[in-house]
Amino acid sequence: MKIFTDSGCDLPKSYYEENDVVLLPLRVQLNNKEYEDVISIDSKEIYDAIRQGAQPKTSQVSPELFLKHFEELAKNDEEGIYIAFSSELSGTYSTAQMIRNQVLEQYPSLKLVIIDSKCASLGHGLVVEEAVRLRNIGVSLEDMASKINTLAPQVEHLFTVEDLDYLAKGGRVSKASAFLGGLLSIKPILNVEDGKLVPIEKSRGRKKALNRMLDLMQERGGSFTNKIVGISHSDDAAFANEAKASIQERFSPQAVQITMIGSAIGSHVGPGTIAIFFTNKSFEG
Numbered sequence: 001m002k003i004f005t006d007s008g009c010d011l012p013k014s015y016y017e018e019n020d021v022v023l024l025p026l027r028v029q030l031n032n033k034e035y036e037d038v039i040s041i042d043s044k045e046i047y048d049a050i051r052q053g054a055q056p057k058t059s060q061v062s063p064e065l066f067l068k069h070f071e072e073l074a075k076n077d078e079e080g081i082y083i084a085f086s087s088e089l090s091g092t093y094s095t096a097q098m099i100r101n102q103v104l105e106q107y108p109s110l111k112l113v114i115i116d117s118k119c120a121s122l123g124h125g126l127v128v129e130e131a132v133r134l135r136n137i138g139v140s141l142e143d144m145a146s147k148i149n150t151l152a153p154q155v156e157h158l159f160t161v162e163d164l165d166y167l168a169k170g171g172r173v174s175k176a177s178a179f180l181g182g183l184l185s186i187k188p189i190l191n192v193e194d195g196k197l198v199p200i201e202k203s204r205g206r207k208k209a210l211n212r213m214l215d216l217m218q219e220r221g222g223s224f225t226n227k228i229v230g231i232s233h234s235d236d237a238a239f240a241n242e243a244k245a246s247i248q249e250r251f252s253p254q255a256v257q258i259t260m261i262g263s264a265i266g267s268h269v270g271p272g273t274i275a276i277f278f279t280n281k282s283f284e285g
Contacts (some may be wrong), residue, residue, distance in 0.1 A: 001079045001135050001144075004069065006061050006092055007037040008085025009124040010232050010262045019132050024065055026085070026092065026264035030056040037264040046263045047235040047271045056267040060092040066099040074107035079141045083128050083148065087116045088195035113145045115152065118195035122230035122259050123155045123277040129228075154283040156220050157192035160209040162272025189213060206274070210243055213276055214250060222281030224253040230277035234261040239274055247276070 005011075006024045016023040025036035030049055035041035037058075046056055073080045087093040093116045104110050117124050130151055134144045187209040189201040203209035221227065229247055233240035237258070244256045260266075261273060 001081065001141060002073055003128070003131050003135060004080060004082035005124070005128045006085050006090075007262050007264055008090060008092070008120060009083075009128050010121040010259050010265060011125045011128060012259055013038050021128065021132060022069060024061045024069070024082075024092075026061055026090070027059045028056055028263045028267055029059070030054060034059075035263070037262050041263050043260050043263045043266050044235060046266045050267075050270055056263075058264045058267050060090050060095055063095055063099055066096050067103065070099055070103045070110065070112060071107070073112060074103055074110040077109070077111075079111040080113070081131060081141060081144060081148070082112065082114045083117050083124070083131055083152075084114060085124055086118045086120050086192070086195035088118065089120055089197070111141065113141060115145065115148055116195070117148075117152045118192070119152055119155050120157060120192060121261055121265055121275055121277070122232040122257070123157045123192065123275075125232075125259065126155055126228065126230050126277055126279075127152050151279070151283065153194075154280050156217075156278050156280050157275065158189065158213045158216055158277075159191070159269075159273060159275030160187045160189050160203070160206060160213065161269050162187075162206075163270055165270075189216070206239070206272075210239075210246065210274065214246060217247070217251065217276065217278060220280050221251075221278050224251040224278070227253050227278055229253045229256045231256060231258045232261045232273075232275045232277070233258070234266050234269055234273040235271050236274065239272075243274055243276065253278075 004022045007026045025039050028035045028037055082096055084093040096114050100112055117127050119127055131148055186202045187206050188199045189209055190197055190199050203212050231240050231243055240258050247256055
């Protein structure tokens with residue numbers, strides 16, 4: 001079974017080859033050049049460019065790339081599942097559905113499930129990792145799709161950004177919210193609800209924001225003994241490691257993994273973002 005995902009999942013570059021996952025890169029435009037996220041640009045380049053005043057733009061996975069892979073899947077008579085970045089944050093899911101329908105016209109036997117994860121960054125990545133685990137133990141395509149559709153809505157996303165202006169420029173939050181967030185070093189705490197970014201609270205300074213995020217983890221996550229917690233950051237490994245130590249001390253999870261937010265999402269959140277991902281207390285695994 002082929003597992004497809006896009007670079008909105010922010011897994012490390014090495015992960016895809018090591019785990020036989022097909023990466024479909026989102027695209028980033030920087031200084032009049034277009035790059036494939038993960039493949040031809042490193043996220044550190046994006047953060048350095050933003051700090052120097054650049055305003056990178058992003059676009060969805062190329063329709064031609066979807067067509068190539070979906071036709072190949074059909075011709076090889078293989079099964080496949082594509083776990084997509086939230087449809088509320090990118091048009092990639094809709095494009096994939098359109099191309100799937102196009103391929104079905106020529107290859108009616110195409111066996112491809114497309115799932116709108118309604119997740120982002122390593123929250124999306126945790127869903128992809130579970131799909132890999134399920135494939136490796138021999139779960140059928142139908143059962144995998146059912147399990148992934150159950151898991152994805154129960155992945156919690158909690159994050160704070162250094163500057164809401166980046167999200168406002170990309171239309172991800174209102175300009176009014178960004179203006180208020182910039183006052184008095186107020187750091188917003190946001191989450192993802194049904195695939196959308198939603199500001200939920202404000203804290204004075206990043207450390208207070210992190211402590212409040214941990215309180216919200218406790219409220220939403222229940223026991224973490226058998227859970228993997230994901231942390232992603234936009235070029236602030238020191239703060240990510242500080243968050244990891246606090247999480248380990250307070251919750252003793254099964255594991256904590258850290259990744260850097262990739263170029264596509266990083267173009268919108270800017271440097272200094274920290275995000276925490278985990279399944280909520282209603283998820284039984």
